[in-house]
Amino acid sequence: MAKQQKSELRETLSTIFWAVIIALVLRTFLFQPFHIPSGSMLPNLMKGDYIITSKYSVGYGRFAAAPLPFPSGDGRFLEREPERGDVLVFRPDGDDKNFIKRLIGLPGDTVQMQDGRLILNGEQVQLTKQGEESFADRYGDDVLAELWAETFPNGNTHLVYDSQKNSPSDNSSGYRIPEGHYFLMGDNRDNSGDSRVPVRNGGAGMVPAENIIGRAEIVLLSVKEDFVLYKPWTWGNMRGGRFFERIK
Structure with missing residues (x-):
């Protein structure tokens, strides 16, 4: 009986071990x-969205297996050039937080x-121009924004908000994107700390290629602030219509 119990325990531990290994491989490579x-990516991504990114679509940088370092060297292992307009998850130099923004500027x-x-x-x-929409800012106040469709030279089109005329981010000197770096911006243009803002001031700065983690593909689900996974009575606070929604 004792031998049978030990055998079952070994089998259970082995199953758990391989399940963890498979999950880590999927998370690192796929x-x-x-x-x-x-709300920096409104109107396309909302606070409370849970998204899925693909890693094979851009290659594997040094944060592919975070918190463990990935031995990618400079650039990304099996690097694939992202397209202008892609929504990317990345980590700015000198920051331990992940950002998500839209790719605007390529090297050069x-x-x-x-x-x-x-x-x-x-x-x-x-x-x-597509009209106007209101959204809740970080203080919970309603803000009216102009809604625009922005089309890049490669044909990629997405929606952006313009919520404040003559804001500090409305005018800038020209940025020249160095080799091996990218320039990314939020779609909520007046409410985004992105490549227009240096890392020391809470922005993203110029993003090195090896700091890209993955390309955002779908919204898996979206929840409001009062949603808690382990409290079933709050599950009604999921946002309908945002399950498995493709990110544009």
């Missing part, structure tokens, strides 16, 4: 979930903001 903590590009309009390589990016 997919990783992330939680959206703010120049990026500038003029009167709240994005200037890419000397040309204003195409904008088409």
